[in-house]
Amino acid sequence: MKSEGFHHGNLRAALIEAARAVMEETSSSDLSLRDLARRVGVSPMAAYRHFADKEALLRAVADGGFGELVLGMEAALAADATPLARVLDMGRAYVAFARAHPAMFDLMFAAPVAGLEASPDNGTKAFGLLQGAVAACSPAGTPQGKVAAATIRLWSVVHGYSRLALAGRLVASSMTPAFLDEVIVPVIETLERP
Amino acid sequence: MKSEGFHHGNLRAALIEAARAVMEETSSSDLSLRDLARRVGVSPMAAYRHFADKEALLRAVADGGFGELVLGMEAALAADATPLARVLDMGRAYVAFARAHPAMFDLMFAAPVAGLEASPDNGTKAFGLLQGAVAACSPAGTPQGKVAAATIRLWSVVHGYSRLALAGRLVASSMTPAFLDEVIVPVIETLERP
DNA sequence: GAGGTAAGTATGCGGTGTAAACATGAAATC
DNA sequence: GATTTCATGTTTACACCGCATACTTACCTC
Numbered sequence: 001m002k003s004e005g006f007h008h009g010n011l012r013a014a015l016i017e018a019a020r021a022v023m024e025e026t027s028s029s030d031l032s033l034r035d036l037a038r039r040v041g042v043s044p045m046a047a048y049r050h051f052a053d054k055e056a057l058l059r060a061v062a063d064g065g066f067g068e069l070v071l072g073m074e075a076a077l078a079a080d081a082t083p084l085a086r087v088l089d090m091g092r093a094y095v096a097f098a099r100a101h102p103a104m105f106d107l108m109f110a111a112p113v114a115g116l117e118a119s120p121d122n123g124t125k126a127f128g129l130l131q132g133a134v135a136a137c138s139p140a141g142t143p144q145g146k147v148a149a150a151t152i153r154l155w156s157v158v159h160g161y162s163r164l165a166l167a168g169r170l171v172a173s174s175m176t177p178a179f180l181d182e183v184i185v186p187v188i189e190t191l192e193r194p
Numbered sequence: 195m196k197s198e199g200f201h202h203g204n205l206r207a208a209l210i211e212a213a214r215a216v217m218e219e220t221s222s223s224d225l226s227l228r229d230l231a232r233r234v235g236v237s238p239m240a241a242y243r244h245f246a247d248k249e250a251l252l253r254a255v256a257d258g259g260f261g262e263l264v265l266g267m268e269a270a271l272a273a274d275a276t277p278l279a280r281v282l283d284m285g286r287a288y289v290a291f292a293r294a295h296p297a298m299f300d301l302m303f304a305a306p307v308a309g310l311e312a313s314p315d316n317g318t319k320a321f322g323l324l325q326g327a328v329a330a331c332s333p334a335g336t337p338q339g340k341v342a343a344a345t346i347r348l349w350s351v352v353h354g355y356s357r358l359a360l361a362g363r364l365v366a367s368s369m370t371p372a373f374l375d376e377v378i379v380p381v382i383e384t385l386e387r388p
Numbered sequence: 389g390a391g392g393t394a395a396g397t398a399t400g401c402g403g404t405g406t407a408a409a410c411a412t413g414a415a416a417t418c
Numbered sequence: 419g420a421t422t423t424c425a426t427g428t429t430t431a432c433a434c435c436g437c438a439t440a441c442t443t444a445c446c447t448c
Contacts (some may be wrong), residue, residue: 011395032435043397050395054436112362123363128440149376152358152368153351156377160354161346168306169317174346182343183350186384193380202397202427224427226404239406239430390448398441404435411428418421 012050012060019061023103024063033057058107065104066122069097083136084188090133091158091184092177098162103123105162110162130155137191150191157187206244206254208234213255217297223304227251250300259298260316263291267323277330278382284327285352285378286371292356299356322350331385344385351381 018036023029033054034044035185051057076089098105108123132152135142161183164170172177202208204362212230212254217223227248228238270283292299302317310318328345329336355377358364 032433033437045398046396048437089207103222108361109357109361112360116362117365127363135425141199145376148368149373152355152364153374153380155379156351156354157347158349158350158354159358160352160356162354163303163357164346164350164353166306167303168308168310169303169321170346171311174342179343179346182339183347186347186387187351187381190380190384205426227406228404238404239429240427242406242427392445392447394445395443398440399438400440401438402436405433407430407432408433409429409431410447413428414423416421416423 011040011042011046015050015057016061018065019102020047020064023107024101026147027103029103029106034129039114055111058110061109062104062108063121063123065101065108066126068101068104069094069108070122070126070129072097073126077129081141081164083133084129086125087130087133087137087154087191088181088184090130091154091188092180094158095165095180099165100163103167105166109159115165127151127155134191137188152185153190157184198205200289202234202236202240205234205236205240209241209244209251210255210258213251214258214298215257217301218295221297223297223300235296249305252304256271256298256302256304257315257317259295259302260320262295262298263288263302264316264320264323266291267320271323271327277327278386281324281327281331281348281382281385282375282378283347284324286374288352289356289374293359299360303353321345321349328385331382333386347384348378348381351378 011158015036018039019031022031022035022039033047036057037044037046042047047057051060072093076093077086080089082085113121113123127160129149134154135147138147138150161170161180165175209230212233213225216225216229216233228242230251231238231240234240241251245254266287268285270287271280274280274283307315307317325341325345328348329341332341332344355364355374359369
């Protein structure tokens with residue numbers, strides 16, 4: 001075992017966990033550094049030994065969220081036999097994650113992230129998963145551009161649906177699993193078309 | 195002409211306009227009541243004579259944004275001959291608005307809006323426009339549920355695409371008008387399918 | 389043991405949203 | 419025309435926030 005820290009013992013992880021907890025409690029993504037410090041039992045300025053500023057902390061929290069999302073998507077990948085079923089279940093998992101963790105989902109896509117291709121995060125990993133699953137649906141020899149458009153088409157649908165649901169723009173009857181399938185499936189069918 | 199106010203002269207509208215201006219300047223949707231008051235030349239507490247709290251002001255600003263969005267969508271509606279072309283142009287207008295006014299777009303879908311069907315806003319008006327255009331594409335006798343799903347499918351695509359673009363999750367080559375069409379058109383084609 | 393250094397603390401500054409009490413001036417009543 | 423009313427704007431105050439700066443602590447190395 002490493003030293004695990006002196007005063008507190010891995011404050012960094014504790015802060016991230018506290019942030020996650022607050023967001024689950026309040027269903028809101030705006031949290032306060034001071035509050036996190038209070039919960040962890042540390043002085044208000046302690047967080048700055050581990051994060052450059054508040055945004056850096058939020059970024060770390062968001063990246064953890066993307067990691068969890070990736071897990072859900074990978075589970076969907078492993079659970080199905082056909083490429084189309086895999087893509088469908090990945091879409092369902094995406095929406096399910098958003099609705100289960102609205103504040104986290106909000107945070108993950110909150111600030112425009114810069115220099116992303118320089119240092120890819122778990123968000124790009126999630127995108128890669130989706131892209132692979134979509135490519136597996138496309139007929140052999142499909143041009144790369146088509147696959148890219150299809151990937152973003154599908155991502156846009158599930159992402160947009162999630163956002164609209166979280167924003168309260170969908171009525172209850174539009175948020176059932178069956179309705180979601182009605183929204184997604186025709187888009188998935190466009191994937192294997194010439 | 196009505197009285198136009200005593201002390202200031204329609205402070206309410208001035209605050210909303212100031213908010214809009216700040217958001218255009220900073221490309222960010224987090225603004226400060228005190229800053230708005232400062233810009234309008236009024237004391238920090240003056241805004242509370244016209245808005246219950248900050249959120250109420252933001253809601254009013256957002257509703258103005260939806261109004262502008264509706265104008266863009268109506269223009270697209272009027273500019274084309276066929277139902278499919280109308281829907282396509284509405285989608286383009288939606289994305290164009292989001293990219294032209296990122297902060298406003300952010301604000302419009304920021305907080306989950308409650309009791310929406312009780313008092314519809316310009317957001318529901320925008321949705322109604324889209325729904326009508328989609329219905330016009332559907333074969334006669336298409337069940338209502340299909341139309342609803344198709345509407346939300348299309349809305350989800352354009353909304354999700356806009357969000358991903360604003361979040362910096364799309365590479366430059368995925369943000370050209372041609373690429374956007376590649377994303378949207380196949381979804382529009384699902385509208386007139388049985 | 390003496391230093392060095394990473395981790396946490398104390399203090400303080402300028403900013404925020406908003407509650408409460410007060411001031412002002414246009415308009416309505418007499 | 420004087421008086422009352424009431425919407426509008428101001429003042430003051432409070433609790434909170436992110437963060438800069440300077441300090442202290444506790445471990446590790448030599």
